[in-house]
Amino acid sequence: MSTRTIRRTSVTLPTLDEPGLYLSNVTSLEGGRGRLSEFQYTDADLRALDLADTHLLDGRVTGLRTQRARLDEVRVNSVEFTGCDLSSLHWSTSKLNRVVFRDCKLLGATLEDVTLDDVLFDNCKLDYSTLIRVRAAGPVIFSACSLREATLTATDLADCLLDDCDLRQTEFAGGTYRGLDLRGNDLSRLTGVTSLKHVIIDRAQTLQLAEALATQLEVTYGEDLDHQ
Template identity: 70%
Template sequence: MDTRTIRRTSVILPALNEPGLYLSHVTSLEGGRGRLAEFHYADADLRDLDLADTHLLGGRITGLKTQRARLERLRCDSVEFAYCDPASLRWSDSKVSRTVFRDCKFMGATLENVTFDNVLFESCRIDYSTFARVRAVGPVIFSKCTLRETAFAACDLGAALIDGCDLRLTEFDGGKYRGLDLRGNDLSQLRGLASLKQIVIDRAQKLQLAEALTTELDVTFGEDLDDK
């Protein structure tokens, strides 16, 4: 069983290299009776992708590009996404398990009411996106991703770890984050610090949080007033 481990957090990876497993090349993600298994969907360039009430089980999706993508009530089990760029992505009411997103672009995406369990985001661009009511019921890792100006609203990410990511103006607005591991990041430009109770950081990051809080509270330093 392949895993990816950073500090105390381990994600179980998709089981796609099992002996005897053959992934069939497919030209569509719409399987019979709403189920697609043991597949490889590659290099599609679509204007629109609308996928609903579908179960993706044991497969790879590589090089997928869209101008608009809508995913609803989608279940992903043991799936690998690589080098995908689904523009204008709206993903809702879904569950994602044992899934990897590697070198993908989710610029300006909206994920709402999506449940994660053993999910890895690696070297992805997720800037200007919104995660609304997203829950991590199992381990989730964001590794070497950019999350600039991304908003986490009313999420439950206590089982998540964010490591080596760009968190400039990343905002947390309500939710549950007890146990969220933020070590290994620059926290000096975070927003919504009041939501981040009982997170895990290194002692050296206390100054970064202080800087972020000073900016968020729009503090005026007395020395600056005295110099005027």
């Protein structure tokens, strides 16, 4: 199995090029009896996508664009999403295992009560997104992603990794982050610093966290008063 490794964190990727595995072109993600396997779904432009109680297994979703998407109780195993625009997505009560999101837009997306295990977000835009009680049951990597003004509420990202991400006004509103690797990011403009207990950073990032905390506390610097 192929993997994506950054520093100490490795994500196992979908296995879609194995001998004997043939992906059939499909025109819908709604499989028979709630299961769709060994599929390829390409260049769909939808007004709305609604999936519930569905299992997606061994497939590629490429160039999917939707104005509104709602996924509930959708299990995803060994699937790649590439170049998709899933802005305003609401994804709830689901499990994702060996899943890749590459070059995808998830602007304003909401992930609620979603479990992630071996999941890679690569060069994705998650600006203004909301993660509520999202739990990492295995390794998760956000690489070169934008999470500007995203909010993470009661999220468990222990032992996961964010690398080269835009974290301007990203809010960590409670949750579990022990072992979360934040090296390689500018932390000076994130909020909710006190939630980030036991994370991994470089020593040089200590000043960035201090700047973020000072902004959050709305402190006034004495030297500024002296020059008034």
